[in-house]
Amino acid sequence: MKLRKVIKGIIAVSVLATGMSVAPVLAADITITMAAPDWPPTRFMKEHFDKSYTSPAGHTTTLDMDFIPWPSFYERVAASLTSGEQKYQMIVTDSQWLGAFVEGGYYMNLTDKIAADPELTAILQDLHPALVSAYSTYPHKTRAQLEEIGEVPAPGVAYYGFPQFPDTYVTFYRQDIFCHEGEMAAFQNKYGTNLPCSYEDWQDTDWTKWGQVGEFFRRAKGDLLAGVALDDDFYGIAYQAGKGYDFSTMQTNAFIWQQGGDIWDESKMPTAQAEGVVNSDVAVKAFDEYLSYLQYMPPVSQTGQMDIFVIQDLFMQGKVGAIIDWVGLGEPVLDPSASKVHDKSAFGPAPGSRKNDGSIDRTGNIGGQPFVLTTWNEDEVVDEALNVVKWWLNSETQLEAVSNGGQSGLMSVMADPSYNGLRPWNRAHVEMIDWQKDVWHIPEFFELLTQQQEEFDKAITGQISAKEALDAVAEFQQELLEEGDYIE
Amino acid sequence: MANTAKTRSGFGAWLLDPKRRGALLVAPAITILFVMNIFPLMWSFGLSFFNYKASSLKVPTFKGFDNYGKVLTDERVWERFQTTAIIVSSSVIMQLIIGFLMAMMFAKVFPLRRIVLMLVLTPMMLSFVSVGVFFKLFYEPTFGIVSFVLNFFTEERFVLLGSPEGAILGIVIADAWMWSPFVMLLVLAGLVSVPKYLYEAAEIDRASKWRTFWTITFPYIKSLLLLAVLFRTIETFKLFDVVYIITDGGPGSTTETIAVYLYRTAFQFFKTSQSSALAYIVLFIVIVLTNLYLYAVNRREEEVE
């Protein structure tokens, strides 16, 4: 009810705004309070805003960032929104929270604003379509659906968010051991294929080779690694397999999608099923493959606690040769005070599944966060918030962001000749972003995710088989989604 | 003017009437408690009869006891109650044993006792979060000190959190370590309250140490021990951060306590009404425990008097 009213209001306002665009705007003091996780990409935004932002409308604008620690970010935002505190004008959000908070009437529909503003339209057109699909559309539209429509903004699609920090996972690897001549020769000898050393080698690395790398570099304390005796056990590979939040789903989805399986596809509501899809033979086989590489990973993999931070630490402390992790966690790897491998690390695209034609499918689950506007603001504040959006997504700001621990989703920025040289993972990020899809966005997202993480965790810790896990997930999802009228 | 003053003094006199003295003195406490505690409680009690979801704009409708029925027939809820019972009972037993032994240790007067006692009391003053984080690090198979020490005896790296039993043990150790000092203080208080002449009499009778303990010491600490059990049970029932950080309920859902599940239902699934109903079932259990606790206190008082 309220939502509809708000939308009507927005329509009325935008009609007025276009009709009276010549009317003089009075300068005002505007404070935009933004809920933001406390980490470099948002702290950069604040610092850079204070330095470089001038309001095109002549307002005196303050960006008041409420920096909230990452681990409690969701609780703080959820409590603020659901209690009706109406504290924030803008919010950094995980894309998967869109459904819950749009349905709750908290996130503002920007479709008409974008349509009425050529500058915003241009930004939307310049954003990578995978990001638009994941970060902005609700009800969710896949990239394929958006591209089929062709137009941007697509008619009949509702848009909400813009990228604050677009994230993908890439391979972090130890150049010193992967490019060591002795190791390369030994690997070639053993497997009849090359040890991936250069970026191009990683472009040709599939999961089979990933497993071989894991087996090859599994060394015990005292063994030689790249000619040096090890003072501790060493492992070849690691990727996320953790029970917390989405720390196994993000990687298993990649396996399932790449091999032609699927998760429950919300863009095909209400005909899409969970039962028979989620636990299809293809999906079970893919999940089994995901599980099969865990044996080559550090012992923490047996606990189901091997999350994105644990593998980052294992890599930084020199316990593992290659990991698949988010670009957003790359910066500390290069920091000499935190990382033993700061001068030995290189980055490549994440491995994928080899298809019959020899090409590699790298479909992956997108990470990162969009930011959104909230529904309770005065027109003046909304317009100014949109000015902030335009400022943030202007290519100059974006290039600054990329060189200061941020990332960009603008295709023009990623195509900029200087872009690849700004951060060592940029080339891999651009390659990976083209492969991104996203998990569900419906309000029941957390319930789906929690149950799935639980079942996956049982499989990861060896309590049940891949099939049992996916059967349980499918059964739960089918029931929940039928109850919620998502499945007919 | 005079009239007003008179009324005021009249009201003042009424208020200060000795008959109302008790009520007057209690009033500030009850007011604060009512506003900050009881009122929110009643609010969520009301919600538990609707189908309200904080993430939905739908107008909530009255559902009677539906939520209670749903929660009580949910297998997942029962599983979590079981987990909670296992964790609570093993942790409390461990706290009792350690707390008791330490109390025996500190029941004597010895040089630097105050300082040594502080060493043992400190864990209580740490935040749950830091205890969770550091115990998880201690258990970590690659970086952890537990695995390092045990590696002298085993070939493989020691992986504590890989099995349900190990994960429960890991949580219980952290919680028991933190709160055994509490039990110790209770027992110690009982021990120091034993009149000295009883021991002197026992010595004259040449009673064995074991007998002295059972006939003299134990009666004095019996009720305090029971107190410790109940108070710690109630507190451990609320255990959240330590579980959330060390295992996040895993492996699978084998260490997910009712407090963690309550949190998920309320804050992640936004089943506001259903979580309120579950909360009230939890509260009911807590009230039963509280009654037992009060019973224990009363018994102790009667005994001493």
Next chain:
Amino acid sequence: MVRKHREIGKAGWGYTATTSIIGFIYFFPVLWIILTAFKTRTDALATPPKLFFTPTLDNFTSVFYRASITTGSSQATDMGLYFFNSIFIAGTSVGLALIVGTLAAYAFSRFPLRGNDTYLFIILTTRMMPPIVVIIPIFLMFRLSGLAGTYWGIILLYTAFNIPFSIWLIKSFFDELNPEIEDAARMDGSTEGRVFFGFCIPQILAGLSATFVFGLILTWNEFLFALLLTGVETRTVPVAMARTLGGEVGVDYGLLAAIVTLFLIPIFFVTFLLQNQLLRGVTFGTVKK
């Protein structure tokens, strides 16, 4: 008036040595945390774990300063303010609960109301409630009343949080006093105020300090309410501590340890000073002469 503890026995330095070893083993995890505060990240995660290392004060510096993203210059983190907030909020609310609780406890002990035990029971029940149950209504209430983000809001909440405990503990101390002495004083023409302040309060000072310490331990590390109900200016240390738990890296062990160590100092000091009273207070006054 001041009762001496009757100990079971006395022991010498040999006993001290034994208990010290056991105490030290028990203290070891705390010691490890304190040592971690002086370690770099690579030392904190060294294998095998390091007991001896080159200490660094960087973590303590990072508690109060951190580098700007764009210029690299150091910026203050407001941690000083958060320490002040924690001390101010915990101190005030525990103190308030002590005052309000003492008044109520005196009434419950000396002028029983009808249904006295029922009131006492209801009061205790509120303390036993899992906090997650009431978080949404409290959050709504704080917003409506404008208390969210203010010192008064969180202080009142923590006061309510401490009142049940205070009443129960203090009541048992009043119960121990002999009311006949008070009546005698009344006969001699002492006012109610004089009886209360002149006779009762001085006798239970030890109990009051024990109540204070206990309230402080329970309030000091409270996280959930503080996270949701404090604002940028009223944030407490446990909330700010969460920034070390994940972001660009996982747990920042050194920084977390540094904050934990600094945050331990005030409460450790208070507990040490009031140790003997604490020992007595924890018995809920059930141990009588």
